[in-house]
Amino acid sequence: MIQLEAVRKSFGSQIVLDGVDLEIATGETVAVLGRSGSGKSVLLKQVARLLRPDGGVVRVGDVEMSGADKSTVMRVRSSMGYVFQFAALFDSLTIGENIALPLRRAGISAEESRTRVIDVLETVGLPDQSDRYPAELSGGMRKRAGIARAVVARPSYLLYDEPTTGLDPVTTAVIDGLMLEMKRDLQATSILVTHDIQSAFRVADRLALLHGGRVRFEGTPDETRSSDDPLVRAFVEGRQELWPPDSV
Ligand SMILES: Nc1ncnc2c1ncn2[C@@H]1O[C@H](COP(=O)(O)OP(=O)(O)OP(=O)(O)O)[C@@H](O)[C@H]1O
Ligand SMILES: [Mg+2]
Secondary structure, three states, X not given: OEXXXXXXXXXXXXXXXXXXXXXXXXXXXXXXXXXXOOOHHHHHXXXXXXXXXXXXXXXXXXXXXXXXXXXXXXXXXXXXXXXXXXXXXXXXXXXXXXXXXXXXXXXXXXXHHHHHHHHXXXXXXXXXXXXXXXXXXXXXXXXXXXXXXXXXXXXXXXXXXXXXXXXOHHHHHHHHHHHHHHHHHHOOEEEEEOOOHHHHHHHOOEEEEEEOOEXXXXXXXXXXXXXXXXXXXXXXXXOHHHOOOOOO
């Protein structure tokens, strides 16, 4: 389970999160939507304790992340896959080496690692790219390599930050399929941050809309589709860019 309770986060005088409550049950996938700058990445980073909240509680399983000591945080992170919004691969390592990192940390043998890296690269549609360096790949390919690295160790928790943004529809469908597979096979407890409402509908059990520093709406795909909240409607209909900031 992942739980956020009354989470607040500001940068200087800018209040980004102003009391976020969100619970993701074990095995559940919740999509977090919201306009650019609404604090989706900030929310996700607090779950991995890459950022600490100013107030409130973030729990992953039975661990209260903001108060946990370093070794506890490392233990939780080793059960977590994180797809960063901007891939965040190590430039000096090949794609294969990047993807093998979580396996090495988990103490998996070099031989087993090689097989798993080949398999996962195949799954994300990057066969034969293992020996190339991140700089030699396109943005979309790097993104897929980042996804491969996040899922390769079969984690209990998965945090996806815009995994399909900038990908073509075919690759998006492949990544959606991969997320569904992770959900089905690993019962991974997952947060999917996305602008892509169709991807959210395909993959998520519930959707949450972040607005004004809080969760403005939460519901199943069906509840989301039938909501008459104008902001939800704007997201469902793909008109979110038409909303000027703070007009709703
Ligand atoms: N480390 C930081 N220092 C200062 N301000 C930050 C920091 N990280 C995020 N912010 C600010 O917090 C706000 C929310 O940022 P965040 O990256 O969470 O947005 P987002 O919802 O993920 O947007 P996008 O959809 O564009 O990725 C932004 O105004 C951003 O400038
Ligand atoms: Mg973001």
